[in-house]
Amino acid sequence: MCGIIGISSDKPVSASIINSLKKLEYRGYDSAGIATLSDGNINEVKSKGRVSNLERNFDIKNLKGNIGIGHVRWATHGIPNSVNAHPHSSHNVSVVHNGIIENSTILKKDLINKGHNFKSQTDTEVIVHLITENLKTTELEEAITKTLNQLQGSFALGVVFKDIPDLIVGARRGSPLAVGYGPNENYLGSDSYALKSMTNKITYLNDSEFCIIKKNQINFFNDKGKKINKKILELSSNELSSEKGDFKHFMAKEIEEQPTTVKTGINEYIDNVNKDINIFNFPWKIEEIKSITLIGCGTAYHSCLMAKYWFEEFTSLDVNIDIASEFRYRKIRFKKESLYIFVSQSGETADTYAALDLCKKNKMKTCAVVNVIESSIARDSNFVLPIHCGPEIGVASTKAFLGQMLILYILALKFGSLKNEIEKNNYQEKINDLKNLPSLIEKTLLVDNDIQNASSTFNDAKGSMFLGRGFSYPIALEGALKLKELSYVHAEGYPAGEMKHGPLALIEEGMPVVVLAPRDSYYKKTISNMQEVIARGAKVLLITNKSKDEVISENIWETIEVENTNDDLLPFLLTIPLQKLAYYSALKKGYDIDKPRNLAKSVTVE
Ligand code: M6R
Numbered sequence: 001m002c003g004i005i006g007i008s009s010d011k012p013v014s015a016s017i018i019n020s021l022k023k024l025e026y027r028g029y030d031s032a033g034i035a036t037l038s039d040g041n042i043n044e045v046k047s048k049g050r051v052s053n054l055e056r057n058f059d060i061k062n063l064k065g066n067i068g069i070g071h072v073r074w075a076t077h078g079i080p081n082s083v084n085a086h087p088h089s090s091h092n093v094s095v096v097h098n099g100i101i102e103n104s105t106i107l108k109k110d111l112i113n114k115g116h117n118f119k120s121q122t123d124t125e126v127i128v129h130l131i132t133e134n135l136k137t138t139e140l141e142e143a144i145t146k147t148l149n150q151l152q153g154s155f156a157l158g159v160v161f162k163d164i165p166d167l168i169v170g171a172r173r174g175s176p177l178a179v180g181y182g183p184n185e186n187y188l189g190s191d192s193y194a195l196k197s198m199t200n201k202i203t204y205l206n207d208s209e210f211c212i213i214k215k216n217q218i219n220f221f222n223d224k225g226k227k228i229n230k231k232i233l234e235l236s237s238n239e240l241s242s243e244k245g246d247f248k249h250f251m252a253k254e255i256e257e258q259p260t261t262v263k264t265g266i267n268e269y270i271d272n273v274n275k276d277i278n279i280f281n282f283p284w285k286i287e288e289i290k291s292i293t294l295i296g297c298g299t300a301y302h303s304c305l306m307a308k309y310w311f312e313e314f315t316s317l318d319v320n321i322d323i324a325s326e327f328r329y330r331k332i333r334f335k336k337e338s339l340y341i342f343v344s345q346s347g348e349t350a351d352t353y354a355a356l357d358l359c360k361k362n363k364m365k366t367c368a369v370v371n372v373i374e375s376s377i378a379r380d381s382n383f384v385l386p387i388h389c390g391p392e393i394g395v396a397s398t399k400a401f402l403g404q405m406l407i408l409y410i411l412a413l414k415f416g417s418l419k420n421e422i423e424k425n426n427y428q429e430k431i432n433d434l435k436n437l438p439s440l441i442e443k444t445l446l447v448d449n450d451i452q453n454a455s456s457t458f459n460d461a462k463g464s465m466f467l468g469r470g471f472s473y474p475i476a477l478e479g480a481l482k483l484k485e486l487s488y489v490h491a492e493g494y495p496a497g498e499m500k501h502g503p504l505a506l507i508e509e510g511m512p513v514v515v516l517a518p519r520d521s522y523y524k525k526t527i528s529n530m531q532e533v534i535a536r537g538a539k540v541l542l543i544t545n546k547s548k549d550e551v552i553s554e555n556i557w558e559t560i561e562v563e564n565t566n567d568d569l570l571p572f573l574l575t576i577p578l579q580k581l582a583y584y585s586a587l588k589k590g591y592d593i594d595k596p597r598n599l600a601k602s603v604t605v606e
Contacts, residue, residue, distance in 0.1 A: 076605055093128050289415075342368050
């Protein structure tokens with residue numbers, strides 16, 4: 001969470017820092033701030049709320065300086081206000097920080113005893129005063145090394161110094177940080193996305209490393225303060241842009257992009273001539289893999305759950321799924337013959353990264369399913385399967401969900417084929433069906449009107465439920481998550497068959513309930529469960545697939561039909577109306593669709 005930018009240039013930097021902060025808002029948006037160095041001063045301007053507030057701040061217009069740091073915040077310690085906004089400064093040092101300093105209380109006590117004054121409620125301010133304290137007795141590099149060794153917890157830092165006005169220090173442990181190379185200027189950023197408009201030449205810092213950035217030179221150091229060399233990478237360019245174009249919101253654009261992103265994913269992995277799946281350079285023999293554990297958070301976890309159904313359908317592998325924040329603290333019995341798959345759009349989610357790190361330390365086989373191929377999770381996994389969705393800016397994950405499901409579906413099919421557990425004709429038929437998926441998604445995207453009408457009912461209700469069985473159950477969870485995060489309506493996803501074991505008590509007259517009942521092998525059972533909720537007064541929005549047979553049930557409030565395909569691809573189509581339901585609910589309420597309250601796109605704190 002939170003975004004960092006730093007620029008050291010031969011020209012004024014405040015306008016470029018503001019522009020980069022706007023791009024970084026997806027990482028946090030409860031306050032923003034900037035500090036530049038000029039005429040022997042640290043100039044600090046901070047505002048509560050969005051970067052646009054900072055931009056309107058009178059002081060920004062007069063902010064001089066060819067070197068500066070900026071930050072967008074997602075609050076952890078201290079309420080979101082301008083005092084707690086970053087940068088935090090002492091008389092000679094200014095710091096922006098992502099992450100959490102776990103020993104800040106002890107360090108603060110000690111620093112107060114030494115005469116330091118604190119202004120904010122943040123843990124970050126401790127770093128500022130520690131550096132100031134260490135600079136009293138040591139030179140820059142040693143002071144930084146000493147400070148980093150005193151900090152516990154996770155951090156990515158950008159630091160500027162009143163008395164050393166030609167450089168920025170960047171440092172990381174746990175939170176990602178990149179540097180970028182430009183003409184007569186160099187950059188620091190919490191991710192490559194922040195730097196993409198300025199450069200495609202990037203170096204990533206590894207844990208415990210720090211760097212010193214001047215306008216025409218960058219030096220890297222290890223945790224002992226010893227100079228090291230690092231590689232410069234050229235970033236891939238994405239043909240799917242990170243601009244909104246004619247769309248009102250990124251989310252709307254990203255929903256509509258799904259036929260294209262799914263098509264790209266299919267083209268990347270499917271060999272049309274041989275009707276086969278290509279997973280190039282897969283580093284293990286299939287016999288070495290006896291079980292699979294899929295790990296993710298939020299929407300990514302839902303695609304893991306979806307994948308469990310597919311892997312179990314096509315292979316005899318033992319399939320486990322885990323929420324990263326649970327996995328990392330449990331007593332896991334690691335199995336050598338298991339493949340650990342980490343699913344993450346950003347590739348920077350702190351909990352998912354920590355779970356990967358744990359697997360790495362236990363020498364497990366690790367595979368990343370990510371959108372951002374330059375991300376920490378991608379870089380630190382043994383093998384990477386990119387989802388090829390292009391930048392996803394809306395905080396609510398949409399096209400990345402379909403992308404993750406697609407790659408996991410393809411992987412499950414391939415494993416089934418390699419293990420000879422899926423019959424060849426069936427395998428090739430499924431590959432054929434995949435080719436039609438983009439056009440079916442495109443047609444399903446036309447469900448707009450019905451969904452718009454239904455969304456008001458969800459907004460007016462005090463709660464709602466999303467039910468599904470089998471392949472539709474993970475989609476019910478995802479539909480409920482989308483509605484909660486965008487329209488702040490209580491929504492619960494449930495396996496339809498579980499209702500009678502408790503949640504049925506929640507159903508009352510007029511409560512909106514989404515029932516996902518495609519005509520698959522679970523259809524009849526789900527329809528029975530639907531009748532149970534209708535009988536208790538629920539207003540059912542049934543989502544099924546097109547068929548010549550009518551749905552045999554009375555008193556369904558609304559029915560929405562998606563296109564038809566084989567049972568295991570239906571989840572892709574069922575997702576579309578649920579994304580739209582959440583979108584239109586939030587739109588009607590006038591909420592900030594791309595930046596829902598209290599959330600951030602990339603969750604880099606645990
Ligand atoms: O970047 P990741 O896929 O690792 O992010 C995981 C979750 O934070 C993310 O999916 C979150 O649940 C979304 N906001 C849901 O729309």
